[in-house]
Amino acid sequence: MSQRLESLVVRHTLRLPTPDGPAGNGEAAARQFDAALMSAGFKLSAESLARLSGLSARTVRETAVRTLATVRELAGDHVRHNAYFIDFPANVPDTVHFWMRCIREALADDDTRESTLARLDAGVVDLLTLPRYGRYQHTYAELLAAHDALIAAAGDRMTVLHPGGALEDEVTALYLALAGSATPLGEQALLDLGELAGHRVHGPQPGAIPVRENRAVVNRARLDAGADLLLDTVTDVLRLACALSDGDVTLAQPTRFRPFPRPVRRALLAGLDAVVAAAPAKLGDVAAHREMFKRLGERLHPHEYPRWPHAAEVFAVARGEREAPSFDSRVERALGAGDVTAAVRLLSAAPGKLFRALDHLLRACAGEEQREAVVAAAESAAGRVSGRLLLSVREHLQNRGDRAEGDGGHRVFVNRAGRGRVVADTRPPLPPAERGRLIAALDAEVGRRLPDPGHLLIDPAVLDVALPLSGNATSAGLGVLPRGSLCPVDGELLRFFMYWKQRERRTDLDLSALMLDESYETVSWLSYTSLTEIGGEHSGDITSAPEGASEFINLRLDAVLGAFVVPQVHVYAGEGFDEVEESFFGFMLRDGEQAGQPFEPRTVRMKSDLRGRGRIALPLAFLRGGDGRWRAKWLHLHLAGMPSANRVEENQMSIATLLRGVVERDHLTVRHLTDLMRQRGAAVTVWDGAVVPAGPVTWIGLERPEGLHPDSRVVTPENMRDLIPA
Structure with missing residues (x-):
């Protein structure tokens, strides 16, 4: 269990808890550990390396095995990324020529000749019936042998692992940070909170748990441990019942309640009774979730517990037997x-x-x-x-x-599931005077609540990162930023990658990229129907993934036509993003002379899980600015799509409209909060990449630099929610 907790700490904080082991001469093992990390795009900080060097070699090696597994998964390097075309991105054929080659090979195959001829006579050939199409024609080992090793470049990603405290202290700090977050957590972070709460239910607790979903997850752990529940509304009890049924604690989706054992039923009814007894007006909250309360009442049998009459009133309101105006x-x-x-x-x-x-x-x-x-x-x-x-x-x-x-x-x-839609804005404008007064009042109140940062040291790359005001505005992964964030893209080659592994049914996910001009009109696209376009190549279509499969798109940014590049993942057939065993998307950046494998973890800039109820995923888009430089704009959106056969050709208009809505929205960013701090008299320094100050600072940046004073407050994307005032 300690290994699992250590992994949670590393994933959420990029801190390496102090290993529990004897002192010794572990310098050689620590340097080997550091070298192995660098192959995955990570490295130990100088302090981490020194600390490990003072432990026994065995302790260092055991720590290395655990940590390498965690960081490789963060970067997407825990699976084998094979490509359909073995030489990708070289020697990718023209689409029609490739299809014709597949047909010729099917005609040359005794087992498929007759059926292929019949389809040709009908005028339509199903690519999935061709023996060569959609299936790897080589092993992963053969792919590796076909590519030279990656030559290291100065622009390769190196994510630094900084030293942490004892594992118990790190786990407690992470639990308090997640449970007490002022903003909703993403799906994976909420699951992690539930796991941590089970271990820390009798330990230190946050002063407040302002987010209701977080409170439901913590209450589940408290109920299991026999601790008092944290309830102040009837909806808190409903969320707890959803958590106990592994349902949706956000209440956005209906939950099928499980049969509850008697102790649980008593706890839920007692909680409802206490809430209503203290404030009868809270019965008015029942109407918002009337049907879910009715289903819950069928599981709790309140008539069997006359000692809690106020709980029975909740279900009487849900059934319409009692009036409780909301x-x-x-x-x-x-x-x-x-x-x-x-x-x-x-x-x-x-x-x-x-x-x-x-x-x-x-x-x-x-x-x-x-x-x-x-x-x-x-x-x-x-x-x-x-x-x-x-x-x-x-x-x-x-x-x-x-x-x-x-x-x-x-x-x-x-x-809350990231499903996006766009409508025309037909609202009349707000009166300018009143709008201005409200903005001024909001800025004054937020500025009043912001803590004194002391010396504020800012990484300029973080200024255009959107504030994480909602958990659905991001997803779990590496280098992921909230929806609306902008960050520079420095590199000559941009390569998207997507991996999935089906659970029960044949599942075909397709990676595509749509190129749009300044007016959001289609210029071209790359997909399995268009394998080569100006500046880019597609790695080939894989149509089933029982053992896992990958697809890639390679783009030379200086050759791309248009102003926008929108990578996307379509569910063509089978399981959706919430059903597959695993699926994720990311992008790599390389210098023009870097070859290497189709997937190289050191070049991965971002990797995010693909989760959501839509059939089309839009993780982010790339925008060319007026200066010709490219930047990434984070979307984290899903479109409903069709039940099957989703393709970029059919979704160009809806994707362009959605992209325009996000791109043209003025998101609130880190720059806004730092400006408010500056207005309050904070000493603000924009970091130039040189040596950091000797004294304590408040650092806000995409990564933590080496050499910060140990008493510094550090804010990076991993804990950027801490910037949001209570």
Whole structure:
């Protein structure tokens, strides 16, 4: 179990917990460990190397085995990446010529000649019936033998592993950080929190668990351990029941509740009873999830427990046997009557709901007096709203200006599963004066809550990283940034890779790349139907992956036509992204003279898991700026797609529209928070890559540099949620 916990610490923090072992002369083993790490694009910091060198060689070797397995998986190097065309990216044939070769070979095969002739007579040939098509024609060993070794380049990625404390201390710190996060966690991080909570339920706890989904996961561990539950709404109990059934604690998807044993039923009913007894008005929350409460009541049998009558009231409301008007319904009645002032008075008691409704309230106002009431209420309530919501509303407001009504703007909606859709923005603009006052109030309140950073040292590459305001705005992996983030792309060759392994059914995932011009019109694409285009090659189509399969796209950036490159993964047949045993996407950057294998972990800049309920995944896009330089824009989106046969040709318009909506949105970035700190008088230094200061600093960057003072506060993408004020 300690090995699993150590792996969690390394993945989430890029810190190597201090191994538990005897002292000794482990210098030689530590240097061998460092060399092995570098082959995967990682290395030990000088302090980590020195610490390991003072341990026994056996301890170092055992640590190396565990850590190498973790970091190789982070970079996608834990599987074998074979390519259909053995010489890829060299000698990739023209698409039609390749298909004709497959047909000729099928005609030369006694087993397939007759069926192929019959299909040719009908005028249509199914590529999947051709014996050569979609199946590896060589082994992974043969692929390796066909390629020269990678020549190291200065631009190769080297992710540094810094020294951590004792494993127990590191696990506790990680648990507290995840459980107490001010922003929702991604799917994998939420699973990791559940695992950590089981080990730390009787240890130190965060001062508060503001995110309800996190609280549900922690409550499951507390229930299993017999500890008191953390409940203050009836919905907290519903989320806990979903967690106990391995369902969706976000409540976005219905959960099939399991039969609960009596001790669990008693705990859930007692929790509901206590919440309603303390605040009967909270029965109004039942209506938002009426059907789920009805299903839960069928599992809990509240009639068998008359000692908890308030719990029974919850299910009576769900069944419609008792009236419990919700808070939202009272607000809607006031707005329906045109009484914005009354709606504002109600919402002032629920500041979070007030801030979420600001846009709607301002558009519903009949005159200046009502608008003044809305803005004044928001200014008064700002101090009682979470920092995440303040920043979310701030981002919303900065995207609601400088646009005339009906000018053809777009709104992008992304649900908690990352499913994206775009609609025309038909809303009238917000009044400029009130919008300006609200933005100023939000900035003042966020600035007031930001801690004094002392000497703030900033990596300029992090300034355009979007603030992680939502867990669905990112995914688990290496080098992954929140949706809307921009980062430079420095390299001559850009190579996408995608890997998947099916679980039960034949599954065909297809990697494609769409090239668009400045007007978001299609220029060209690379896919299994277009293996070669100007500046690029596709590695070939694999149509089944019982043992795992990979596809690649190679692009020479100076030869790419157009302003946008949009890599995407389509489910052509079989299991979806949430069903396959494993699937992930990433990209590599290489210098023009670097050859090597199709997949080289040292050149991997980003690798992210492909998870989601859509049938088309859009991890990120690449944008060419006016200076000719390329940058990556993070999307983390899914499209619904078709149940099968999804192809880039059929989805060009929807992808272009979605891309335009994300690209043209003004995301709130790290730059905004650092500007607020600067306005408060913080000493801010933009790091030039030289030696770091000798004293403690607050460092914000994409990676932690060597030599920081041990008392420095370090913020990197792994813990960037810590920037969001409580």
